[in-house]
Structure formats: C-alpha cells, structure tokens
Amino acid sequence: MTPRDVFLAIAAAAAWGFSFVVIRLGLGELPPLLFAALRFTLVAPWALLLPPPDVRARLVVITGLSLGVAQFGLLFVAIDIGMPAGIASVVLQAQVPMTILFARLTLAERPTAAAVAGCAVSTAGLAMIGIDRATSTGIVRFALVIGAGAGWAVCNIAIRAAQPQRPLSLIVWSSLVSPVPLILLALLFEGPTAIGLALGRLTAGAIAAVLYVSLIATIGAFGVWSALLRRHPAHVVAPFALLVPVVGLLGTWAMLGEQPPGLELGGSALVLAGVGIASDLRGRVARAPATPGRSTI
Numbered sequence: 001m002t003p004r005d006v007f008l009a010i011a012a013a014a015a016w017g018f019s020f021v022v023i024r025l026g027l028g029e030l031p032p033l034l035f036a037a038l039r040f041t042l043v044a045p046w047a048l049l050l051p052p053p054d055v056r057a058r059l060v061v062i063t064g065l066s067l068g069v070a071q072f073g074l075l076f077v078a079i080d081i082g083m084p085a086g087i088a089s090v091v092l093q094a095q096v097p098m099t100i101l102f103a104r105l106t107l108a109e110r111p112t113a114a115a116v117a118g119c120a121v122s123t124a125g126l127a128m129i130g131i132d133r134a135t136s137t138g139i140v141r142f143a144l145v146i147g148a149g150a151g152w153a154v155c156n157i158a159i160r161a162a163q164p165q166r167p168l169s170l171i172v173w174s175s176l177v178s179p180v181p182l183i184l185l186a187l188l189f190e191g192p193t194a195i196g197l198a199l200g201r202l203t204a205g206a207i208a209a210v211l212y213v214s215l216i217a218t219i220g221a222f223g224v225w226s227a228l229l230r231r232h233p234a235h236v237v238a239p240f241a242l243l244v245p246v247v248g249l250l251g252t253w254a255m256l257g258e259q260p261p262g263l264e265l266g267g268s269a270l271v272l273a274g275v276g277i278a279s280d281l282r283g284r285v286a287r288a289p290a291t292p293g294r295s296t297i
C-alpha cells in the first residue's frame with residue numbers, strides 16, 4: 001500500500017470508530033431499526049448524482065443487504081438493548097478473521113504469513129478487551145454483534161469480487177436496497193406507533209446523528225474502503241478495521257463515560273500491533289512506488 005492508501009485506511013477506521021459514540025447518542029432518541037433505515041434512506045438520493053455501478057446487479061443487492069440490513073440493523077439493535085457501544089466496536093471486529101476466511105473460501109485468496117500472525121496478535125488483544133465484558137452483557141447481545149460482523153465480512157467479499165471501477169457508486173446504489181427491508185423490520189418489531197412518535201419529535205441531536213452515520217461513516221468511509229478493496233487483497237485491507245475498536249473505546253470513554261480498565265487498554269495496544277504485523281505496514285510503505293497525481297478513489 002502507498003502511504004496515501006495507508007492514511008485513507010486509518011481515516012476510514014477512525015470515522016467508523018467515532019460513529020459508535022454517535023450511534024449510542026442517536027439511539028437515545030430513535031428506535032434502532034428506524035435509525036438504520038434513516039441512515040440509508042439519506043444515502044440513497046445520492047444515486048441521482050452518480051452513475052450506476054459497473055458490477056452485476058446481484059452484487060449490488062448482496063452489498064446492500066449485508067451492509068445495511070445485516071451489519072447495521074443487527075449492530076443498532078444490540079447496542080439499543082444494552083451492549084456497551086465501546087465493547088460492540090470490539091466484538092464487531094470478528095469481521096476481520098471472517099473476511100480472511102471467506103476470501104480464502106470464495107476468492108481463493110491465500111493470506112500471507114504476516115496476515116495470519118497479525119490477526120492472531122490482534123485476536124489476542126480483542127480477547128483481552130472483550131471476553132469478560134462480552135459475557136457480562138448476555139449471549140443475545142453478543143450474538144447480534146457477531147452476526148453484524150459476519151454481515152461486514154460478506155460486504156467486504158462482495159466488494160472485492162465486484163472489483164468496481166466506481167466504488168462510491170456501488171456503496172450509494174447498494175443503499176437503495178437497504179431502506180425497504182429495514183423499514184419493514186422496524187414496522188414489525190418496533191411498531192408504527194413508536195416510529196411515528198420518533199419521527200414526530202426529531203431533535204437536532206437525532207438529525208445530527210443520522211447525518212454523521214449516513215454522510216461521513218457511509219458515503220465517506222465506505223467509499224474509501226471500497227476503493228481500497230478494489231486495489232488491494234482483502235487480507236491487506238481488512239486488518240485496518242482493527243483500529244475501529246481502539247477509537248470506539250477511547251471515544252466512548254471520553255464522551256460517554258464507558259471507562260475501559262487497564263486490561264482493555266493493553267488489549268488495544270495488541271490490536272494496534274496486530275494491524276502493523278498483518279498489513280506489513282513498514283515494509284509496504286517502504287516498497288511502495290511514488291505515484292504523483294494518481295487518484296485514490
């Protein structure tokens with residue numbers, strides 16, 4: 001990876017990490033499935049400004065269902081029913097080994113020894129951070145976040161398989177798929193009364209939360225992420241997502257008062273070390289050729 005691609009990967013992970021603070025705040029005012037539906041409803045109109053993605057329609061549908069419905073629908077519900085937002089950001093990173101496994105099974109991508117070793121180190125860090133806290137939150141909440149991680153992994157593989165020349169178009173057009181099933185699920189599980197009350201009393205905070213998760217965390221961060229997956233193997237890009245729980249833990253600590261103990265901070269250090277090992281950052285940056293003026297997205 002070039003230094004610029006490394007920076008973009010870190011920036012996308014930071015945007016996602018901080019989004020856990022925003023999600024927790026937004027769920028104080030919006031039901032979870034409605035919140036997720038609004039996120040992608042706000043993204044969908046951007047399709048008018050972008051050409052259709054140059055990929056098969058079924059990959060657009062898979063991306064929309066795995067990203068919008070599976071990842072964020074399950075994640076929002078888990079946090080709403082009591083999963084601490086910072087710990088959710090950790091458990092969600094089960095997507096990294098799942099992405100590497102799915103890439104091996106479906107795309108025949110063979111992970112490097114560095115990727116395997118780095119994921120092992122980061123997994124140890126995630127275990128330090130998450131096992132005690134995850135078990136204390138209950139199996140249902142934990143399982144929902146694991147399911148969300150699986151949705152993210154499927155999305156990664158769909159994007160990698162699609163190889164879109166216009167990756168932002170894929171993210172935006174796939175968002176056309178997400179709102180309808182999310183709204184139907186919201187009507188089924190949250191009810192029209194709760195939805196009507198939430199929409200009728202929208203506050204500035206709720207609007208700001210929806211704007212952040214739709215424009216910054218979805219269009220911005222996922223646009224960058226999909227471009228990186230087009231240019232690099234999944235096992236090179238996916239480990240950067242392990243930065244998300246570090247930002248998520250620190251953000252929820254600073255802004256929501258979710259104070260991680262020393263064991264979790266030590267685990268975060270292992271996560272960072274694992275990212276460096278898995279991505280072979282020093283070696284890749286040192287070997288990367290200069291490409292002045294090259295577009296990155």
